Amino acid sequence: MLTEEEKKEIDEHLDEYPTKRAACIEALKVVQRKRRWISDESLNDIAAYLEMTPDELDGVATFYNLVFRKPVGRHVILICDSISCWILGYPGLYEHLRTKLGISFGETTKDDRFTLLPIPCLGTCDRAPALMIDDDLHRDLNPDKIDELLNSYQ
Amino acid sequence: MEKPLTKNIEAFETPVSLKNYEKNGGYQAVKKAIKMKPQEIQRLVNDSTLKGRGGAGFPTGLKWSFVPMGEEFPNKYLVCNADEMEPGTFKDRFLLEGDPHLLIEGMILSAYAIQADKAYIFLRWAYKLAAEIINKAIQEAYTAGYLGKNILNSNYSLDLTLHTSVGRYMCGEETGLLNALEGKRATPRSKPPYPQTSGLFGLPTIVNNVETLCCIPGIVNNGVDWFKSLGLSEGGTKLFGVSGRVKKPGLWELPIGTSLREIIEGYAGGMQDGYKFKGALPGGASTDFLIEEHLDSKMDYSSLQQFGSRLGTGTVIILDDKTCPVGLLHNLEHFFAQESCGWCTPCREGLPWTEKLLKAIDNGEGRMEDLDLLEMHCKRLGPGYTFCALAPGAVEPLQSALKYFHNDFEEHINKKICPWR
Numbered sequence: 001m002l003t004e005e006e007k008k009e010i011d012e013h014l015d016e017y018p019t020k021r022a023a024c025i026e027a028l029k030v031v032q033r034k035r036r037w038i039s040d041e042s043l044n045d046i047a048a049y050l051e052m053t054p055d056e057l058d059g060v061a062t063f064y065n066l067v068f069r070k071p072v073g074r075h076v077i078l079i080c081d082s083i084s085c086w087i088l089g090y091p092g093l094y095e096h097l098r099t100k101l102g103i104s105f106g107e108t109t110k111d112d113r114f115t116l117l118p119i120p121c122l123g124t125c126d127r128a129p130a131l132m133i134d135d136d137l138h139r140d141l142n143p144d145k146i147d148e149l150l151n152s153y154q
Numbered sequence: 155m156e157k158p159l160t161k162n163i164e165a166f167e168t169p170v171s172l173k174n175y176e177k178n179g180g181y182q183a184v185k186k187a188i189k190m191k192p193q194e195i196q197r198l199v200n201d202s203t204l205k206g207r208g209g210a211g212f213p214t215g216l217k218w219s220f221v222p223m224g225e226e227f228p229n230k231y232l233v234c235n236a237d238e239m240e241p242g243t244f245k246d247r248f249l250l251e252g253d254p255h256l257l258i259e260g261m262i263l264s265a266y267a268i269q270a271d272k273a274y275i276f277l278r279w280a281y282k283l284a285a286e287i288i289n290k291a292i293q294e295a296y297t298a299g300y301l302g303k304n305i306l307n308s309n310y311s312l313d314l315t316l317h318t319s320v321g322r323y324m325c326g327e328e329t330g331l332l333n334a335l336e337g338k339r340a341t342p343r344s345k346p347p348y349p350q351t352s353g354l355f356g357l358p359t360i361v362n363n364v365e366t367l368c369c370i371p372g373i374v375n376n377g378v379d380w381f382k383s384l385g386l387s388e389g390g391t392k393l394f395g396v397s398g399r400v401k402k403p404g405l406w407e408l409p410i411g412t413s414l415r416e417i418i419e420g421y422a423g424g425m426q427d428g429y430k431f432k433g434a435l436p437g438g439a440s441t442d443f444l445i446e447e448h449l450d451s452k453m454d455y456s457s458l459q460q461f462g463s464r465l466g467t468g469t470v471i472i473l474d475d476k477t478c479p480v481g482l483l484h485n486l487e488h489f490f491a492q493e494s495c496g497w498c499t500p501c502r503e504g505l506p507w508t509e510k511l512l513k514a515i516d517n518g519e520g521r522m523e524d525l526d527l528l529e530m531h532c533k534r535l536g537p538g539y540t541f542c543a544l545a546p547g548a549v550e551p552l553q554s555a556l557k558y559f560h561n562d563f564e565e566h567i568n569k570k571i572c573p574w575r
Contacts, residue, residue, distance in 0.1 A: 016315045018355050022337040025320055063339040063495075066279050066321035078280075082241040083439055084397040086485045087477050120323060120489055121241040121439075122280050125397035125469070126404050135282045 002045045006030055010049065020050045024060055028067050037068040065119075072115040073108040075153040078132040081118040084125035089142070093129055096143040100150075113154070156384060158372035159365065159391060160407040163252035169287045172294045175255040181300055183374035184262050188308040192223065195267035195374060202373045202381040203389040208235055208326075208363030209438060209466045210543070211455045220350035221268045221358050231359040232265040232273040233335065234367055237319060237326040239278055240438035241489055242471040245393040246364040248405055250277070250284035253368075254291035258314065260367035262300060263374055265312050268360055273314045276331055279321055288316050323493035327542050328361045329353075330495065341497040342542035365393055387411030388454045392465075396422035398472030399429045405469075411457070415449040417470060430475040433558060437466020439486050440547025442554035443473070462554065478574035479559040480566050483552055484512040490548035501545040504535045508552065515563060518571040525563055528556060 002010070013026035027046045032038055038046075038061055040054075047057040061067045068076075079097065081090055097116060101109055108115040124130045127139035133153055138145075157164065166174040175181070187195055200215025221230065234257065238246040249257060257275070265273050277285055292314055295301045303311045322340050324330040329343035332354050353359025369390055373381050382389040386409045394417050395405040401423030408417070414436065418424065425431055433443045436453065442463035444451070451457050458464050473482060491505035508531050514520045532553040535545040556563065565573055 016317075017335075017337075019336070022335065022355075024337040025317075025334070029318075029320065060337060060339055064320040064322050066319075081485070082489055083435075083471055083482065083485055084242050087398050087471075087474075087482070119280070119321075120239060120493065121243065123238050123244045123247045123278075125242050125244045125471070126395060128397060128403075132280060137280075137282070 002031070002042075002049060003034070006034060007049065010046075021052055021056075024050050024052060024057055025064070028057075028061055032068060036074075037071050043069075065117075071108070073112045075113060075134055076115045076117060078117050078119035078122075080120070080122045080128070080130050082121035084121070085129040088128040090129050093131070093141060093143065093146065096146060100147070114150075155409065157391060157407045158376075158384070159249065159256070159368050159393060160252070162256065163248070168252045169291070170253045170255065172255055172291070172298060175253070179375065180255055180371075181259055181298075183371040184259055184266075184300060185306060187263050187266055187374055188306060188310055192267050192269050195263060198373055198378060199267065199370065201378040204366065204369055204373065204381065205388070205455050206363055207365035207369070207392065207468070209240060209440075211465060214362065214366055217350065217362075218264075218268055218360060220348060221360060222351060223269060227269070227358060228271065229357050230268055230270040230272075231354045231357055232261060232268060232270040233331065233354060233359060233361045234261055234273070234275040234364060235326060235328070235331060235361050236275050236277040236281070236284070236364050237331060238281070238364070239323045239326050240440065240467050240469075241486070242397055242435065243395070243438045243467040243469045244397070245395055245405060245467060245469055247281060247284060248393065249364055249368055250281060251287055254288050255295065256368050256371060257288075257364055258291055258295050258300070260370040261314065262295075262305070262312060263370045264360065264362060264367055266310055268358070269310075270360070271312060273312060274335060274354075275314070275316045276325065276335060277316060277318045278325070279319050281318075285316065285318050292316060322495070323489075324495045324542075324544065327544065330542070331361060332359065339495070341495045344541075385410035385454070387452050387457065392453070392468050394421070394453060395469035396472065397469070398434075399426045399474040399477075400424065400472055401426055411452040411454045413450050414444065414453055414470070417453065418449070418472065425472075425474065428476075431472065432475045432477075432479070433473040433555075435466075435471040435473075435551055436463055437468050437470070439471070439489065440543075440550050441466040442550045443558055445558050463550075476574070478516070478572055479555055479562050480512065480516045481572065481574065483555050484509065484516045486551055487512050487548065490544065494544060498541040500535055501540045501548075504531050505545060505548055507531065508535075508548075515566050516572055518566060518569070520563075520567045522564075522567055524567070525556065525560075528552065532556070 009030045010027045013023045047054045130139040162170040204214045205211045324340040330340035334340040349359045487509040491509040494501045496502040532549040
């Protein structure tokens with residue numbers, strides 16, 4: 001069931017588009033913000049609320065890489081694996097994170113703290129390498145800086 | 155040197171506030187424009203020779219000219235493409251985070267020119283700070299009467315909404331973006347009909363890039379001759395950026411036609427100590443490599459074509475001598491293969507194949523005939539074989555790398571190892 005609060009937040013976006021369906025991406029974002037990911041149950045509820053079939057909505061949800069259809073940890077690390085970051089040290093950063101957290105791409109730490117994912121170019125190439133943790137952008141990174149950074153995400 | 159795109163960012167604290175924006179002449183162009191006929195604005199932009207700054211370089215005025223005008227078409231859309239996801243590109247972020255009202259004013263003027271009643275900014279998910287700044291600026295513009303009903307007591311009304319995406323490079327493709335805005339998968343649409351006549355929700359629609367729209371206030375305020383005089387070879391200024399192993403990576407607003415050498419050696423401070431220049435992608439991941447002999451070429455829309463490349467987004471990615479070109483291509487084609495939307499077969503099947511071949515060569519497991527296969531892909535994924543420009547863009551760096559760095563590919567195959575490892 002969608003909560004009243006979720007419905008209210010989704011409703012705020014309905015006026016922005018001429019069709020209900022067009023608000024589905026906003027709706028997925030609203031629910032993901034509250035529940036971290038989109039379960040089958042959430043998907044069915046959102047689809048019903050926007051008068052779509054679950055399949056129609058799942059076709060959308062699975063197309064976009066930032067709609068999570070599997071559970072994620074409390075914090076999501078999105079590490080830029082594109083060209084300028086690759087030249088300036090992305091492979092080393094990834095190895096460092098992999099060793100430190102004991103997880104590869106698509107996995108979540110056992111304590112549910114971090115999920116690690118790659119992301120295309122974050123558009124901050126003059127300050128590569130870069131990554132995002134949740135909504136925060138971090139740049140000019142090296143392994144030492146990353147260690148310090150992770151401490152602030154419990 | 156005049157810098158119409160970044161003068162406020164240089165003069166004031168960022169993001170530039172509405173007050174400071176107005177102090178520096180902001181929104182004067184809207185006041186001027188609403189007393190003009192929409193077609194007059196269209197003519198100005200057409201005569202200015204402004205070309206789309208998103209990467210394709212299509213003339214903006216020509217794009218607008220296909221929009222049906224008149225009372226029979228009361229509902230139209232203007233969409234700002236702020237889905238900056240071209241690898242190596244970081245120019246629109248600078249404008250979005252720095253001077254949001256410049257973009258909003260550019261959008262009001264452009265929407266007025268085509269008589270759109272609704273506008274969207276399609277922003278990529280990752281630009282969180284920009285989203286906050288743009289939302290605040292939109293509210294300020296409504297409060298000040300620049301947006302909403304009867305703008306500045308004219309008969310013209312416009313609503314503007316910020317939409318933030320949930321990822322995928324395909325959202326930057328014009329018709330993929332329109333599908334995404336409609337709450338669908340961002341697959342490209344068949345053309346014709348073109349968006350100008352049947353775009354968002356089936357209505358006439360113009361999609362313009364952030365930097366393109368930011369050029370419009372200057373053109374309306376100062377005119378065609380002024381805009382043309384800004385560039386060295388073509389009209390206007392351009393945001394140029396450099397990333398890679400240079401001393402001072404960054405972004406600068408410069409006259410169009412500034413040489414690649416001046417940008418790399420002058421503004422970016424040249425190569426870092428211990429690194430040599432080997433090549434450059436002049437305008438993002440989907441442009442052809444330039445090498446040493448091209449350094450003096452002008453960075454504009456026509457000059458780079460004679461070397462088989464193009465200006466693209468104007469953000470230069472440097473390949474240095476200590477970075478393996480095969481590994482770099484493997485990284486690029488991994489991106490394109492991953493971002494292919496799967497809608498048409500050559501792209502969906504061809505790009506992963508390309509990636510696999512490059513991976514094998516990069517790992518010392520390649521065969522000489524793999525180079526022929528790569529050449530074949532460069533041809534068969536080129537213009538005319540696919541639904542949209544993703545695959546043709548993907549093979550631009552590949553075809554030029556095979557031309558300029560052929561020895562490096564052969565060395566990987568002959569030695570059965572990457573010489574850079």
